Amino acid sequence: xxxxxxxxxxxxxxxxxxxxxxxxxxxxxxxxxxxxxxxxxxxxxxxxxxxxxxxxxxxxxxxxxxxxxxxxxxxxxxxxxxxxxxxxxxxxxxxxxxxxxxxxxxxxxxxxxxxxxxxxxxxxxxxxxxxxxxxxxxxxxxxxxxxxxxxxxxxxxxxxx
Amino acid sequence: xxxxxxxxxxxxxxxxxxxxxxxxxxxxxxxxxxxxxxxxxxxxxxxxxxxxxxxxxxxxxxxxxxxxxxxxxxxxxxxxxxxxxxxxxxxxxxxxxxxxxxxxxxxxxxxxxxxxxxxxxxxxxxxxxxxxxxxxxxxxxxxxxxxxxxxxxxxxxxxxx
DNA sequence: GCGTTTGGTTTCATCACGCAACCAAATCGA
DNA sequence: TCGATTTGGTTGCGTGATGAAACCAAACGC
Numbered sequence: 001x002x003x004x005x006x007x008x009x010x011x012x013x014x015x016x017x018x019x020x021x022x023x024x025x026x027x028x029x030x031x032x033x034x035x036x037x038x039x040x041x042x043x044x045x046x047x048x049x050x051x052x053x054x055x056x057x058x059x060x061x062x063x064x065x066x067x068x069x070x071x072x073x074x075x076x077x078x079x080x081x082x083x084x085x086x087x088x089x090x091x092x093x094x095x096x097x098x099x100x101x102x103x104x105x106x107x108x109x110x111x112x113x114x115x116x117x118x119x120x121x122x123x124x125x126x127x128x129x130x131x132x133x134x135x136x137x138x139x140x141x142x143x144x145x146x147x148x149x150x151x152x153x154x155x156x157x158x159x160x161x
Numbered sequence: 162x163x164x165x166x167x168x169x170x171x172x173x174x175x176x177x178x179x180x181x182x183x184x185x186x187x188x189x190x191x192x193x194x195x196x197x198x199x200x201x202x203x204x205x206x207x208x209x210x211x212x213x214x215x216x217x218x219x220x221x222x223x224x225x226x227x228x229x230x231x232x233x234x235x236x237x238x239x240x241x242x243x244x245x246x247x248x249x250x251x252x253x254x255x256x257x258x259x260x261x262x263x264x265x266x267x268x269x270x271x272x273x274x275x276x277x278x279x280x281x282x283x284x285x286x287x288x289x290x291x292x293x294x295x296x297x298x299x300x301x302x303x304x305x306x307x308x309x310x311x312x313x314x315x316x317x318x319x320x321x322x
Numbered sequence: 323g324c325g326t327t328t329g330g331t332t333t334c335a336t337c338a339c340g341c342a343a344c345c346a347a348a349t350c351g352a
Numbered sequence: 353t354c355g356a357t358t359t360g361g362t363t364g365c366g367t368g369a370t371g372a373a374a375c376c377a378a379a380c381g382c
């Protein structure tokens with residue numbers, strides 16, 4: 001049977017994962033955020049098989065996360081560049097990196113750190129905050145049906161804790 | 162060939178994806194955050210095959226994202242509950258949800274919204290901020306080797322844009 | 323004009339995913 | 353107390369996805 005897709009679920013998490021949840025896909029986006037643009041560079045930096053890379057890049061272009069720009073005079077030399085939609089995945093990648101830093105490598109063993117170029121300071125971790133920028137604890141958060149909710153969601157209002 | 166694992170890459174994003182990047186895994190965590198605890202409930206709410214769910218739950222328990230608690234008097238009735246490590250994935254799920262809200266459903270069509278119980282207000286989107294809580298634009302962010310960097314990383318210092 | 327680089331595609335073997343059937347222990351209902 | 357049902361799985365089988373290596377054509381560099 002074909003792998004089940006999540007595209008029909010009425011849930012933004014599922015929809016997002018349907019597009020970027022494939023094996024390798026987010027690592028390709030991470031490479032793109034670090035400046036990689038060409039097929040051969042993605043391939044050698046990630047150690048991904050060429051046929052898989054080819055499929056993933058195609059899918060990322062179809063979904064307008066990358067665009068394939070023709071460079072080179074008259075033919076086939078291409079650059080894959082992030083679209084605004086793709087650049088906006090920085091938050092997702094950041095959340096994943098920070099989680100790995102905290103729970104796998106541990107404080108003081110981060111392979112990569114992010115710095116604010118203007119001040120030179122390290123960028124503090126992402127937090128869920130209120131309008132004033134103050135952190136909100138999970139037990140104070142409540143999930144509830146939004147304007148695009150379907151019937152199954154309507155019964156589920158839950159505290160996130 | 163077996164699917165390649167990312168566990169040996171010196172990168173927090175790759176390590177995180179190695180653990181939670183499997184098809185279905187983050188949706189199971191999302192369900193857990195919404196309060197689901199039992200096998201049959203995960204199965205019916207997600208529409209996932211039982212053998213796959215079984216494997217994913219096992220892996221999540223091995224990786225200490227869920228714990229399997231024995232409920233019921235004298236035997237086999239179990240609850241899968243999030244550990245602190247698992248609860249900390251809320252940021253990742255939130256980033257994914259918000260990306261999907263922005264780029265797939267669009268403003269005003271969110272299936273689910275998150276509210277601050279104390280104030281009743283909607284929770285604003287995650288942002289990468291400096292120490293004062295002010296947003297930092299991507300072009301002001303720079304990735305550079307951290308304390309746990311290996312040699313391949315040492316040459317790569319990049320602006321994220 | 324010729325070798326090399328780039329950006330793939332093809333082939334084949336292996337593994338993961340999905341469905342349905344099956345199952346044993348625990349619990350529920352009468 | 354005994355049979356039915358619920359819970360939490362496992363097993364078998366078919367199909368699609370993944371990975372390695374070989375192959376290839378068009379562009380580019382000299």
